Amino acid sequence: xxxxxxxxxxxxxxxxxxxxxxxxxxxxxxxxxxxxxxxxxxxxxxxxxxxxxxxxxxxxxxxxxxxxxxxxxxxxxxxxxxxxxxxxxxxxx
Amino acid sequence: xxxxxxxxxxxxxxxxxxxxxxxxxxxxxxxxxxxxxxxxxxxxxxxxxxxxxxxxxxxxxxxxxxxxxxxxxxxxxxxxxxxxxxxxxxxxxxxxxxxxxxxxxxxxxxxxxxxxxxxxxxxxxxxxxxxxxxxxxxxxxxxxxxxxxxxxxxxxxxxxxxxxxxxxxxx
Numbered sequence: 001x002x003x004x005x006x007x008x009x010x011x012x013x014x015x016x017x018x019x020x021x022x023x024x025x026x027x028x029x030x031x032x033x034x035x036x037x038x039x040x041x042x043x044x045x046x047x048x049x050x051x052x053x054x055x056x057x058x059x060x061x062x063x064x065x066x067x068x069x070x071x072x073x074x075x076x077x078x079x080x081x082x083x084x085x086x087x088x089x090x091x092x093x
Numbered sequence: 094x095x096x097x098x099x100x101x102x103x104x105x106x107x108x109x110x111x112x113x114x115x116x117x118x119x120x121x122x123x124x125x126x127x128x129x130x131x132x133x134x135x136x137x138x139x140x141x142x143x144x145x146x147x148x149x150x151x152x153x154x155x156x157x158x159x160x161x162x163x164x165x166x167x168x169x170x171x172x173x174x175x176x177x178x179x180x181x182x183x184x185x186x187x188x189x190x191x192x193x194x195x196x197x198x199x200x201x202x203x204x205x206x207x208x209x210x211x212x213x214x215x216x217x218x219x220x221x222x223x224x225x226x227x228x229x230x231x232x233x234x235x236x237x238x239x240x241x242x243x244x245x246x247x248x249x250x251x252x253x254x255x256x257x258x259x260x261x262x263x264x
Contacts, residue, residue, distance in 0.1 A: 021135030021149035023128055023182060024199065045152055056152070056207065067202035068150060081199035 001051050003040050006033060011091055012074035014039035017059050020046055024082040025069040031084060037091060044068070099137045108133045111184075118237070118252045120166075120174075121191035123183050132184045136165055150182035151204065159211065162204065166253055168235050169203040233263035 016032065018025035020043040032039050044055050056066055062078035063070045071079045077090045108130055112122045123129040135149025147153035148163045162168040170180040178187045179197035181204075189195040204210075232246040233239070237253035246260035 019135075019150065019152060021132075021138050023132050023135070024150060026131065052152075060206065065202045065204075065206050066152075068152065081201070083199055 001042070001047060001055075003042050005040050006038065008033075008036045008038040010038045013072075014074070014091070015072050016041040017055065017068060017070040017072070018043055019068045022068050027082045028069045028071060028087070031082070031087060035088070035091065099134050099141070103137060104130055104133050107137060114254045115185065118254065120253070121186050121188060123179070123186050123197065124191050124193060129184060132182055135182075136184075148182055149184075161258065162235075164255075164259075166236050166255060167204075168259075171237055173200050173203060227264060230262055231264035232260045235259050235261055 014032070014037055016025070016028060016039060018029065018041055029041060042055060044052060044059075047055060059070050060066045062072050063080045065080065067080055069080075069082065071087060073079070073090050077093075079086050079090060108122075108126075111133065115122050123132075132149050136146040139145070139147040139149060139153060143153050143155050143157075143160075145153075145157050145160065146165045147160050148165055148167050151163050151167075153160050153163065157164075166185065167181065170185055173180045174185060174187050177198060177200045178190045178195055179185065179200055181200045181202065183197045183200070186197055187195075190197050227242065229242040229244065231240055231242045234246075234250045234253060234255065236255045236259055237250065239250055239252045240263060241247065246257050248257050249255070250259070
């Protein structure tokens with residue numbers, strides 16, 4: 001499975017589930033880069049079918065709607081959508 | 094699956110067409126041109142890899158019949174424009190956002206989750222009321238609500254430009 005890594009300040013496990021075509025996913029990724037956070041991201045649309053199902057099951061555990069982007073912070077907090085204030089606050093906790 | 098490559102000239106051309114079509118039907122594209130062209134690029138990538146313009150912010154199945162509701166413009170656009178001023182991916186916005194008076198905010202997903210898709214909803218029947226026998230069936234566009242009374246729905250909705258398969262029998 002292709003998981004991309006962006007180096008930055010370690011703030012615990014931060015993983016972004018995204019689509020390569022989605023404007024809000026791109027904005028979320030840009031925000032994380034701008035904040036200098038160490039994070040992983042997965043473009044779910046570019047995965048093979050089997051992997052895609054597996055990842056969708058994981059996303060739905062956090063966000064039952066299975067929508068994008070879904071950001072999971074330290075296996076504790078999930079944020080659906082580009083919600084800048086919530087993302088900044090969750091990372092500071 | 095490899096990311097598809099999209100010709101920038103095509104992006105510009107499609108952007109202009111979508112803008113014209115939107116405005117002729119009383120809709121507006123997002124005034125942030127870079128953001129909007131990026132969504133157009135996503136639509137064209139989806140057209141290349143799936144064969145239809147699935148919403149760039151939703152995961153398409155690759156099966157047109159399962160994704161008809163998220164082929165752009167999606168079935169959720171108009172209710173989201175009413176409630177949030179933008180559609181889910183924010184390609185389309187309302188007049189206030191288009192004019193720069195308001196900003197598009199994140200729109201919660203209205204599409205049912207995977208586990209609930211494809212289940213037949215209880216169809217609300219419309220009483221024929223004072224018209225017990227109509228000379229023609231009435232067809233409704235599931236995207237914009239346009240109604241027309243004729244043997245078959247039009248090939249293309251005159252208001253929102255979606256194709257015939259997005260119409261349902263209304264009366």
